[in-house]
Amino acid sequence: MRRFMRPLIVGLVLLILLALPVTAVLARSYFLSPTWQPAQEQPIAFPHTTHAQLPQLECEYCHRGVSEDAYAGMPALELCMDCHQAIATDREEIQTLIEHWENNDPVNWERVHQMPDHVHFVHSSHVNYGFDCAECHGDMENEIDYAEQVRDLRMGDCIDCHKEYGAPTDCSVCHY
Amino acid sequence: MSARWGMVIDLDRCTGCQACVVACQAENNIPINTEDIFHQRRAIEWIRVERYWEGEYPNVKARYIPIPCMHCAQAPCESVCPVYATYQTTQGINMQIYNRCIGTRYCAVNCPWHVRFFNYWEPKWPESLKHQLNPHVSVRSRGVMEKCTFCVQRIVRTEQEAQVEGREVEDGEFTTACAQACPTDAIVFGDLDDPDSRVAQMASDTDRGYQLLSGLGTDPAVLYLKKIDPDATDEIDGIGPDGTRD
Numbered sequence: 001m002r003r004f005m006r007p008l009i010v011g012l013v014l015l016i017l018l019a020l021p022v023t024a025v026l027a028r029s030y031f032l033s034p035t036w037q038p039a040q041e042q043p044i045a046f047p048h049t050t051h052a053q054l055p056q057l058e059c060e061y062c063h064r065g066v067s068e069d070a071y072a073g074m075p076a077l078e079l080c081m082d083c084h085q086a087i088a089t090d091r092e093e094i095q096t097l098i099e100h101w102e103n104n105d106p107v108n109w110e111r112v113h114q115m116p117d118h119v120h121f122v123h124s125s126h127v128n129y130g131f132d133c134a135e136c137h138g139d140m141e142n143e144i145d146y147a148e149q150v151r152d153l154r155m156g157d158c159i160d161c162h163k164e165y166g167a168p169t170d171c172s173v174c175h176y
Numbered sequence: 177m178s179a180r181w182g183m184v185i186d187l188d189r190c191t192g193c194q195a196c197v198v199a200c201q202a203e204n205n206i207p208i209n210t211e212d213i214f215h216q217r218r219a220i221e222w223i224r225v226e227r228y229w230e231g232e233y234p235n236v237k238a239r240y241i242p243i244p245c246m247h248c249a250q251a252p253c254e255s256v257c258p259v260y261a262t263y264q265t266t267q268g269i270n271m272q273i274y275n276r277c278i279g280t281r282y283c284a285v286n287c288p289w290h291v292r293f294f295n296y297w298e299p300k301w302p303e304s305l306k307h308q309l310n311p312h313v314s315v316r317s318r319g320v321m322e323k324c325t326f327c328v329q330r331i332v333r334t335e336q337e338a339q340v341e342g343r344e345v346e347d348g349e350f351t352t353a354c355a356q357a358c359p360t361d362a363i364v365f366g367d368l369d370d371p372d373s374r375v376a377q378m379a380s381d382t383d384r385g386y387q388l389l390s391g392l393g394t395d396p397a398v399l400y401l402k403k404i405d406p407d408a409t410d411e412i413d414g415i416g417p418d419g420t421r422d
Contacts, residue, residue, distance in 0.1 A: 067340075068340070116275075117275065118274055118275045118314050120312070120329075120332070122332075122336055124336060124340050125336040125339050125340060128339065128340045129339075168266070170265045170266055170267075170271075171263065171265070171271060171273045172265045172269060172271045172273075172325075172328050172332070173332065175273050175274070175275065175314075176271070176313065176314065176325060176328045176329050176332065
């Protein structure tokens with residue numbers, strides 16, 4: 001019995017030593033994944049659902065570049081003020097907005113979606129292919145009040161989808 | 177989407193003005209080459225104009241030849257990369273993937289045309305030039321190779337616009353920065369697989385065409401048209417303009 005113990009213990013120790021870096025790498029990949037990160041707090045709490053449901057705004061009403069340009073774009077303060085000069089002006093958040101407007105001071109929205117470095121994503125070609133915004137951004141109309149990243153959006157995620165829909169997977173399609 | 181991009185450079189039209197070099201620097205966020213850097217032989221020029229002197233004084237002629245990446249179909253640089261950072265796209269472009277590159281510089285060593293460049297330092301621009309950087313092109317950091325991409329950002333953009341509008345990319349709809357800047361139209365860029373494209377017709381309708389170092393068998397996608405110069409043949413063959421030997 002004794003003679004089996006030593007190789008067994010050595011084997012076990014080796015296994016644990018090997019498993020540690022593997023676990024560390026997996027844990028890193030999991031905890032550093034963009035979807036795991038808490039959503040950045042915005043300077044003004046903007047509830048997407050309210051805007052999509054009550055005045056029934058289309059996504060493109062504010063994110064105007066989405067079907068023509070690489071970037072969906074953020075609306076200028078003028079667009080907010082079109083309505084909020086009159087609507088809900090007694091609320092705290094709207095008063096902050098008006099303050100920005102009166103001081104000629106643009107709102108510094110925090111970036112929500114983290115993409116890997118050195119990648120060029122183009123909104124227009126994806127939207128024109130027929131994808132719904134919700135495909136990547138989640139159901140901003142009914143479920144997600146405050147924007148957060150719901151999809152991984154790392155290269156594996158991109159490639160899976162490109163393969164599924166027969167889109168090119170040349171490196172140069174995104175990396176240049 | 178299926179195209180084989182290529183270029184024809186007519187040396188009879190080239191005046192050696194370097195407009196292509198400047199246009200390329202501006203389009204592709206290429207770091208500024210100072211005199212020091214030239215002396216160190218670390219200058220980055222995705223396209224360069226080589227100058228040769230021909231003949232003896234007083235009959236000296238300057239010969240110019242612009243040299244971009246040849247985008248070889250059988251590229252010697254690709255097979256030596258240990259991390260597959262350089263590869264052939266399905267459209268015949270020899271691409272450098274910056275985030276894969278680990279900077280071994282094997283590719284630059286194996287390139288017979290010396291058109292691959294290494295970033296020895298983090299690129300710097302004076303404050304006044306920061307706003308002229310092209311947002312559609314990555315700024316390469318220290319430690320990676322870079323090279324001519326046939327302005328792939330323009331290709332991708334045009335293809336996406338065509339897709340949005342539901343049509344095919346037309347010949348001449350876009351061109352590379354060097355071809356666009358060329359005042360004498362010496363550089364023509366387009367799809368070699370489309371028989372109606374200007375570049376394919378120029379490549380087929382000529383007996384002046386040649387490839388640089390074609391003997392290596394790398395099948396470059398850049399075709400040169402040699403200079404039409406009656407005097408030059410004189411010097412070589414000893415035949416005068418009237419056809420008599422002197």
